[in-house]
Amino acid sequence: MNDKQQIPHPQHLAFPQAMPADDEIDLRELFGALWKGKWIIIATTFIFAVGGVLFALSQPNTYKAEVVLAPAGESSGGGGLAAMAGQLGGLASLAGINIGGGGTDSKAMSLATLQSRQFINAFITKHDLLVPLLASTEWNEGSGELVIDPELYNTETKQWIREVEPGKSVIPTDWEAHKAFKEVFSTADSKDSGLVTLSVTHYSPIVAQQWVEWLVADLNLWMKDKSLTETKRNIGYLEQQLQKTDISDMRSVFYQLIEDQTKNLMLAEVEAEFAFKTIDPAVIPEEKAGPKRALICVLATLLGGMLGVAVVLVRFAFRKEDTELETRN
Template sequence: MTKDTQNAPLTPSNYEPQRHPDYQDDEIDLRELFGIIWQGKWWIIAITFVFAVGAVIYSLSLPNIYKSEATLAPTEEASGGGISQMAGQLGGLASLAGVNLGQQGADKTTIALEILKSRAFIRGFVEKYDILPELMAVEGWNRGSGIEFDDETYNSDSQEWVREVEPPKQPEPSSWEYVKVFREEVLEVSKDDTTGLVTIAVNHQSPEIAQQWVVWLIEEINNHMRERDIQEAQRSLEYLDEELQNTSLSDMQQVFYQLIEKQTQTIMLANVRPEYIFQTLDPAVVPEQKAKPSRALICIIGTFLGGFLGVGFVLVRNIFRKENEDVA
């Protein structure tokens, strides 16, 4: 290169980019990558096959879970109608008299749903219907023979719990254990904010039990809310009767009489309505098809995971092999 050429300005015709010898080594050679994968194809196939077989075995080991659900509509009492709406006319006078007519605070639908998921309600539900074995010890269900209990957990013949656990746990599951299982695995409660409709669902290995528990839950929450309102109304009546005896003002006596009438109506309607808080629109039925598990999806995911790990293993193995060759 002459001196004039060296001093000439850089133009596309005389500019030659500098070539770094390591530049091509840093590029990803797809042909080499596919070559590495092809050389390790038997490793990939073997790992994928192992994961696929494992996914099939795992999916077959899972019991079928059936889901039964019911659609409910809040009644007038739950949505603020009926007696609650009429009691609003006397709300101010009731407050002066020290009586709560239930027109303030959370609506009864929200309260009922929270009670349905509460620890006390679930514990009482399990104890009343004696369903602890069906909740904690079922291994599977057969259409011909029915429920199959896990022999290592519960002896159905002697009705004894035989599971082996470490202290402080006991062979028989505590309320802390079965309430958690009931909340997380069995019970599903949802409310549509647009329509106000409520859905209660139960997941279980037995379709008959799933349907029966939904019916019992609806019945129990209606009874619980009925008893709750009756007890509250009875306490209000006792207070109003006492205050009525202690006042001589005719105006206040008239107020007390009206409040007593409202509380009496509350008790009367609570006793005559079987579906006090929730009215069943679509009752629970015995499901004929399982809700989960999706065995095909489990097998597909397991196979793809095996293939991905197989490719990763081959690439990492090749990297270590190159490092060993460079060191040698």
């Protein structure tokens, strides 16, 4: 038979047909569109660059004060309170009490306390930090005083006058104060050296340095008072147990535990840097920490350039689509 069924060439089965020429991207045409829209790109870049410069200049300077601390238990090399706490730990566990100890656990407890809402709110209340924390806008270098936003706080009547939503307090709450303080306060714990860096960033370098000093002093006092309270409670408990037993061996254990707790109590009362010892004290910073004005200007310029290119390419795509539709019709 002459009529034979034609078999498609293998090459046609293996490879798809080429895309139509209309769907291909012509780089020369693309660059031509960018060149035609160069004034749009230049104008957009210029507007964003100017806006970035104005925004960067409008931002007030901020200053960061830092202090380097070492855990008191670790810095003593296992002596002092840490050694006292470990001498009779086994006997204390038999008696049902926990003497405690220094080292990593006490460091972690101190850092957790430093970050806690209870400590931060007590710190803000003690030193009356609500106004410089929430109402200050910048620092007057000439007078050395903070500039307070008159729409938030009246410095003459010493009253908050900010506008709030119905049902909310005009005076900032502990929640707001804690949230604002966490934004200016930070800690860094070095795993290698064990040192802790505590820093505060504020408009005023004097305020930043002062707050760092207060934080260290208040934290040491807080942890000291907590330890003294626990030690006194342990002594009271041991004295009660001592009165309840007539066994000479147990009485000897209780006497030793009471003696140990009394020594801890005496050492804690005379120790000023109870939780952390200052290695490098905070000083008033002379150089600003922010804002990064050059970086803000560069990012704004790049954003403006990318936006300008995007606008030109979108216009080019729509015009090309309209042209193709007109050609087909």
